[in-house]
Amino acid sequence: MTPHSHDHTDSIQTAEESSSIGIRAAWISLAGMGATALLQIVIVALSGSIALLADTVHNLGHLATTIPLIIAFRIGRRQPTRRYSYGYRRAEDLVGLLIGLVIALSAALIIWESVRALLQPRELTNLGWVMAAALIGAAGNEAVAIYRIRAGRRIGSAALVAEGQHARTDALTSLAVAIGVIGVWLGVPQLDPLIGLVIGAVIIAVLIASVRTVIRRLMDGVDDGTLERVEAAAAEVPGVTGVGEARARWSGHRMHAEVDITADSGLTLPRAHELSARVREHLMRMVPHLERVGVYVVPGAGEPAPIREATQPAQTPVAPHAWPH
Known part of the structure; x- marks a missing residue:
């Protein structure tokens, strides 16, 4: 449910390329989930299934949030300004x-x-169609989940990976709808709304995990092992x-x-x-999703001051007294 990758080749691409991948993934998954949700809406109207309604509402929620994600990717392409010197990519986490x-x-x-x-039971009809919609929803959402998660891993987007995780949860809840239909066939109609409650609980659990990741990034947090990888790569030079x-x-x-x-x-x-x-060049090769590195060269024992090498050293002159000749 929380996929990650240690493949260094995942991040070997420019920021422009990674944004294009994210936008394309969002549009393609939007089309796939839209088709699935449209089919489910029709069958919910015919059957009255609460479990299928729950699954459909969650799918529509994903459709509503994909558009702002696409907008955020486009905003992140803007060049830094004097006011926003690090650029606009934090819009993605917002x-x-x-x-x-x-x-x-x-x-x-x-x-x-x-x-x-549960309090006001209603009769369910067209259970065969509900079962078909549940199975189609599971397959469609899983396909979208695989595509979003792979694209999110490749470009290092927490928001896109989170959306993939939500789509995978939708696939699981679609299977839960199928279980509810089986319960009705077996003479236990209360199983349908109970499955709806289970779906709501699962969504809340995934929501907490996803928001925790987004907030960590907004607070400048990184995953465990990231700094160790940076230090180990620097020591290899x-x-x-x-x-x-x-x-x-x-x-x-981007990092x-x-x-x-x-x-x-x-x-x-x-x-x-x-x-x-x-x-700097070695770190860019070895650390996934790394876009900019500042290297501070510190003299050995007894020397008074460090020397700073920025990401673009030619544009950042070093004071002559910072290092003895």
């Missing part, structure tokens, strides 16, 4: 909060309708005698990092510049 709100509302509606059905503090944070579906490295105290300024460039 949309993640909106997605969470919509899903919470859909869960509340599902639980409300399920309780009403010849000429680095030690690795100090490392920092990293997400900006939408920014900074790392302090220790070098030979007798290193000249040009050699320090060359070393920082090699560290």
